[in-house]
Amino acid sequence: MNLQRLLIQKMEHRIIVGTVAFLAMLAIVGWIAINEPGRMAAFSRQYSGRSIERGAILFSNNCSTCHGIDGLGVIGRAPALNTPYLFGHDFLADISLELRTLGFEYDAEGTTDVRKAEIDARRAELEAEQATRVAQMQTALDAQGDYDPTAPGRLQNLGWGGTVRNYVYTTLVHGRPNSATYWPQPMGAWAQIAGGPLRNDQLEDLTNYILNWDKSEEWTIADLNRVRQFPRTPVDGAQFAGLTGEPTVGTDVAAILTEISTLQGNIQSGETLYSTLACAGCHNGGAVGPATEGTWTRASELRLQDPAVQALLPELTAQAYVVHSIVLPYEYLVAPYGPVMPATFGTTLSYQQMADLLIYLQSQDQPIQ
Amino acid sequence: MSVLPFPSFLDDIKEKGLKRAVFDGVNEVVERITAGMNLQDIREALRGEAPSRKPNPRLQPHADGFWLHMRPSYFHKSVTGVYPEFRLGWLSTYFVFFETITGIFLMVFYTPSPEVAYANMLTIMSNVPLGQFMRDLHRLGAEAMVIIVTLHMLRTFLTASYKKPREFTWATGIILIFLTYFLSFSGYLLPWDQLALWAVTIGASMVEAAPPEIVGTNLNLLLRGGPDIGANGLLRFYLLHVLAVPALLFMFTGVHYYKVIIHGHSLPPKEENIGEDTAKRVPLDKRVYFIPDVLTSEIMWIAVTTLILVVLVTWFFHAPLENHADPQVTPLGTTAPWYFLWVQGALKLGDKVLWGIIFPTVLLVFFIIWPYIDTAPSRRWAHRRIQLTVGFVIMSMLVIFSYMGLAEFGVVNSADTTVMYHLTKEPAHNQVGTLRPIPFEELQAGIYTTRQFEALDESEQTTVVNAFNAELEMVNTDGGRAIAEDVLAYLGTSQNLPLSSLEVVPVSSSSRELREVVEGFAHELEINENELHNAWGLIIVTDVQDDLKRIDVVIRWEDVELENGKVVFDEAGEPVLRLDENGNTIPRLNSQHIYIHRDSQYFAAPGA
Numbered sequence: 001m002n003l004q005r006l007l008i009q010k011m012e013h014r015i016i017v018g019t020v021a022f023l024a025m026l027a028i029v030g031w032i033a034i035n036e037p038g039r040m041a042a043f044s045r046q047y048s049g050r051s052i053e054r055g056a057i058l059f060s061n062n063c064s065t066c067h068g069i070d071g072l073g074v075i076g077r078a079p080a081l082n083t084p085y086l087f088g089h090d091f092l093a094d095i096s097l098e099l100r101t102l103g104f105e106y107d108a109e110g111t112t113d114v115r116k117a118e119i120d121a122r123r124a125e126l127e128a129e130q131a132t133r134v135a136q137m138q139t140a141l142d143a144q145g146d147y148d149p150t151a152p153g154r155l156q157n158l159g160w161g162g163t164v165r166n167y168v169y170t171t172l173v174h175g176r177p178n179s180a181t182y183w184p185q186p187m188g189a190w191a192q193i194a195g196g197p198l199r200n201d202q203l204e205d206l207t208n209y210i211l212n213w214d215k216s217e218e219w220t221i222a223d224l225n226r227v228r229q230f231p232r233t234p235v236d237g238a239q240f241a242g243l244t245g246e247p248t249v250g251t252d253v254a255a256i257l258t259e260i261s262t263l264q265g266n267i268q269s270g271e272t273l274y275s276t277l278a279c280a281g282c283h284n285g286g287a288v289g290p291a292t293e294g295t296w297t298r299a300s301e302l303r304l305q306d307p308a309v310q311a312l313l314p315e316l317t318a319q320a321y322v323v324h325s326i327v328l329p330y331e332y333l334v335a336p337y338g339p340v341m342p343a344t345f346g347t348t349l350s351y352q353q354m355a356d357l358l359i360y361l362q363s364q365d366q367p368i369q
Numbered sequence: 370m371s372v373l374p375f376p377s378f379l380d381d382i383k384e385k386g387l388k389r390a391v392f393d394g395v396n397e398v399v400e401r402i403t404a405g406m407n408l409q410d411i412r413e414a415l416r417g418e419a420p421s422r423k424p425n426p427r428l429q430p431h432a433d434g435f436w437l438h439m440r441p442s443y444f445h446k447s448v449t450g451v452y453p454e455f456r457l458g459w460l461s462t463y464f465v466f467f468e469t470i471t472g473i474f475l476m477v478f479y480t481p482s483p484e485v486a487y488a489n490m491l492t493i494m495s496n497v498p499l500g501q502f503m504r505d506l507h508r509l510g511a512e513a514m515v516i517i518v519t520l521h522m523l524r525t526f527l528t529a530s531y532k533k534p535r536e537f538t539w540a541t542g543i544i545l546i547f548l549t550y551f552l553s554f555s556g557y558l559l560p561w562d563q564l565a566l567w568a569v570t571i572g573a574s575m576v577e578a579a580p581p582e583i584v585g586t587n588l589n590l591l592l593r594g595g596p597d598i599g600a601n602g603l604l605r606f607y608l609l610h611v612l613a614v615p616a617l618l619f620m621f622t623g624v625h626y627y628k629v630i631i632h633g634h635s636l637p638p639k640e641e642n643i644g645e646d647t648a649k650r651v652p653l654d655k656r657v658y659f660i661p662d663v664l665t666s667e668i669m670w671i672a673v674t675t676l677i678l679v680v681l682v683t684w685f686f687h688a689p690l691e692n693h694a695d696p697q698v699t700p701l702g703t704t705a706p707w708y709f710l711w712v713q714g715a716l717k718l719g720d721k722v723l724w725g726i727i728f729p730t731v732l733l734v735f736f737i738i739w740p741y742i743d744t745a746p747s748r749r750w751a752h753r754r755i756q757l758t759v760g761f762v763i764m765s766m767l768v769i770f771s772y773m774g775l776a777e778f779g780v781v782n783s784a785d786t787t788v789m790y791h792l793t794k795e796p797a798h799n800q801v802g803t804l805r806p807i808p809f810e811e812l813q814a815g816i817y818t819t820r821q822f823e824a825l826d827e828s829e830q831t832t833v834v835n836a837f838n839a840e841l842e843m844v845n846t847d848g849g850r851a852i853a854e855d856v857l858a859y860l861g862t863s864q865n866l867p868l869s870s871l872e873v874v875p876v877s878s879s880s881r882e883l884r885e886v887v888e889g890f891a892h893e894l895e896i897n898e899n900e901l902h903n904a905w906g907l908i909i910v911t912d913v914q915d916d917l918k919r920i921d922v923v924i925r926w927e928d929v930e931l932e933n934g935k936v937v938f939d940e941a942g943e944p945v946l947r948l949d950e951n952g953n954t955i956p957r958l959n960s961q962h963i964y965i966h967r968d969s970q971y972f973a974a975p976g977a
Contacts (some may be wrong), residue, residue: 007451011417011665018669021676028679029502036498042970044495049968052917055694060865069865113552201487201693212914285862340699 048208055209062190062340067282067286071213073229075144078183078283080227081210084219087164088153091137093220095130096150098146099123109153137223145230154231164214169207172198183232188342197340214239241317246350254314256354260323263355270360282340289337295322296365308332322358384859404437405429406660414661427660441630443656444663445648448634455530455668457521458629461545464514464672465622468552471507472611479559481607482502483600487693494690500688502503508688509681513551515708518549526760530635534646536740538628541621543736548618550708555610558603559707559740564696569606570598571713575725597696638748677926689796700797701790702776714773732763781934784897785924785959788906792890792922793963796971803886803962804908804920805971811880812910812918812965816873819891820907827878834875835903841871852956856907856923859958866911866962873907883908894924899944900937901926902954916967927954 008014011230060069068074080086090096090321102119111119126248134149141147150227151157160167174194176187190196191203198206215223249256274280274292281368282288290298297320303309309332324331326349329341349357372673373379381390384439400407406414410426413419420427431442448454478497480487493500522542525531531539558569577589633648641647657663705713715724743756750757772778782790794802824833841853850858853871860866876884887908894904904926911919930937930945947955 008666008669011415011661014665015415016671018665018672021669021672025672025676025679028676028683029499032502032683033499039496039501040495043501045968046970047491047495049966049970051914052914052966053964053969056913056919057962060962064865069867199693200484209917212917215915227671266517 003056011315031040036228039331049206051205052212055207055212058198059209062198062288063206065284066187068228071210072214072227074147075229076184077229078187079145079207079229079231081168082213082223083230084224085147085152085227085230086154087214087215087216087219088150088155089219090220090286091133091224092130092149092152095126095133099126102126120123133221137224139225140221140227143225143227143230146233147224147227165207167213168210169203171205172203182274185281186276186280188278195342195344197338246352248347249327249345249349249351249354251346253320253324253327256323256327256351257314257320259351260355260358263352265352265355265357265359267356267360267363269353270356270358270363273357274360277345288340290334292364293353293359293366294364295361303332319358323354323359326357375433403430404434405432415665417661427658430660437659439626439630440659440663441633442656442660443651444634445636445651446655446657447636447640449657449663449666453524453637454634455520455524457517457524459667459670460516460517460674461521461549462622462626463671464510464517465618467510467675467678468507469615474503475507476611476650481559481604483561483694486559486603487488490560490562490690490741501818502682505682505686505688506678509678509686511556513678514549515553518546522546523764527633527757528638529753529756531740531743532746532748533740533744535632535635537627538625538632539740540737541625541628543733545618545621545625547733548614548621552610552614552618554706554709556861557612558598558606559610560690561603561694562689562691563694563698563700564689564691565641566598566696567700567813568706571705573598573602575712575716575721578721578725580722580726600646635748635762637751641702641748643749643752644746689763689797689799692795700795701782701786702798704774704776704798707771710772710774711767711770712774714770714775714778717773717779739837780872785926785957788890788893788897788901788924789922789959789961791893792886793920793961802963802973803889804922805965805967805969806883807886809916809918809965809967811883812920813877813880814910814912814918816871817876817887817908817910818873819887819894820873822877822888822891830875834873840874841873852925854957855956860909860921860923860939860960864921864960864962865921866909868909868911894926899938900929900931902929902944902946903927913964918965919962920959920965921962923958925956925958925959926942 006368008017059071065076066074067081071080073080073083080324082264084091102123106116106119137147137149141149154160155162155164155167162170171187173189173191173196175196176183188196189204190198203304249259280292283292289348295303296318299321303321304313304316304318309321310316312328312331313324327346329343330339333339378390378394381393384390385393396407396409399411403411405427406429408422410422413421414427430437431440432438475493478493478500480486490504493504525539525542554569554572558565573589573593574590577585579585579588590596592605593599594603594605631936632646633651635646635648704710712725712729715728717725743753745752745756747753790802792802792804793807794800796805818834819839820837821830821834824830841856842851844851855869856871860868876887878884890906890908894901894906898904901924904924906925907919907921907923909923911921913919928947930947939945948953
């Protein structure tokens, strides 16, 4: 083969090859274009499946301590999400509909007495049926929280105007405040835009996972009865104990230590704060953050030995370490915990509250395994 | 007499008749557009005939037209074939335009912000007709351009075409190759996925090492727009990718090509006497005219090359898209883009400044000044033994460094982490955890063990599993807990997996792929039996939601002494076990879990 000649010698061959290649390319692109709707739908399906998988991991890491790994709620802490109540499934829908229709017919002009008697009989049947169904829900009615079979939609009960999706999503974004009649600890804001740890796409993943619990028409009363904790309906205005109006501590550890050295902390107030500030939500059992118990011992015997910590603190005391961890939580992380804790406590806590928290934490210093 | 007060087309019609007048009009328009060739000239050219009028109209577009004034009107016959150029320079130019066109398409759907960049990618994939197609073309074109440009440089080196008077052409070529690499690299970040973020983090951290410290720190701040890559960094990389680097690339392409034309394409070394440069003196019988031969050839190659790319992205290549970028999660096995692996490999040799900054810079400068070092007149291989040796040494070094840059080289992970990683890995770098592609129907809830495959033949597997169950439930003689209790407590507290009992069952023979994976798991434990002493593994499948399963991988082994991540052996060649104060072995547990959705569609990696 002579490599020094034009690869395709004859002009007409070049024209044919070029034309055929061009037409072949057009044919392939056309074929791709025809299949695009199917390809795009398949991609969306696949992506939403993988999104749910990532959401499941996020849920297991961040949410399951309070909402239960199965999403059925934890008694006294947080409500179920894996429940027909959240998705507004009405187990009495068919009965209520027929009762209402019969009611209209009964009241309408021209309904004969014979028909009215029939309607009454049917109504009695339906009410009996309704009572039977409600009786089946007894476990759910006895469970913690408010569940009313005749008002079975969480969104309707709250007067929420949007969909379940944006209800879940917005709740994740800004969390939930607490109140005297609500949960002992508020739910923190999870979105980065609201000061939390998660990105928007992670919130989408979590929302997709939570919505994937919806069985729509397949919900059964047995599903309802498995719920451990139903939501509560807030009736009081929120009383958030976090904000006192006093000067806040800021993030200068040395200055905080000087200020609180003159203050006497109160264990009781510290314990209340620990719960209202939602510390316990993550630090209970050491699931999301280091365990409450043994904080002091761990700080003095382990953390202070780390040169990285020594470089950060103005003085080498457990107190300094804990104060630093509260106001600057991301500067030093202990494996396997991630940067999840709100970094805003410097702007919300007063000096007295800081002192209360410290004395409470010190009092929780039982040796741990 | 004219029907209008000036000579017009109507007069033409009156004079010549409609058909002739229209033809003449069209002919004139064509001649103006082609800057000198009328329909007859084009027809002759395409039929391969000699031009019928003088002066030769086929030279006219080169003299009068804008586009063709950049191209020579004829080439030496010896440079129009495959050898010596392999059309690599032409292909590089082709890819510059190809990338510009596909890039502009993608720009329409892209916003350079971490908030939405990844969502834009999803939109391109899921809601833009031909979106994936264009993205694949752009990505494939980028990889191809890096290869082509590199080969172009290699060819120029091998035929010694950089020699006088082409030294400066070579220097602009080195700048172009650098720009091409950087263009490809700056595009890497834009999808804002894990692959992008970590590849670029590795690359940009080299900038930070530039001495002295004040320069490195500030260069890094300039490039990344902050200590870490965030919104500013993404915007900067985007502007570099779509504006600054392409502008430089076009400028240097112009200079480079101008120099090529000025000096002529260098001929194959054997066709010239030593020390001569006859490229500009082309004898009449050696001329291949641009019009029609080279032009039709180039148009044909545009069609053929584009067809090849289209075929590749239709059946063989898809641009990767990994999970959303997450600065908190460093994936195992993160590497720089493949064409920068040699720098990553060099970095493993030691000093960051020396190998990350000085070494590449020295190499770049060395390449640029090379024509001034190698000034020997001969371009023939026999006379260039030293020069070719230097070239091959550098090439071998880059290949070896690139191999060293691979994640597998020189990075020690503990055996349990590695084994679990092989099972659970998210799709990345053309690999996926072996558990993920198992058909959803095969994932029946249950607890399976690697012990099953210690049975000698299949009929005994049930017996082996039952014996294993008994072993799990056996309470230690010294009053300790049963193994099952330990495992359950571990899963409950650290993995959020509340199980009531640990009842292992054999993998059903109908679940063929699950069976293969568990068997593969057993095999991997066996390979690592020194570090994972007496190890066994569990695969626990649980139902989470109707179309979602959870899979836990558990490994339990007896701890052995490790030194720098390597197992310590005694004289008998057995691994040294770590013992507690009672002289018992210390059991270790590790576990990891993933979720699998029915629609997730993971594919086994090609060749896996």
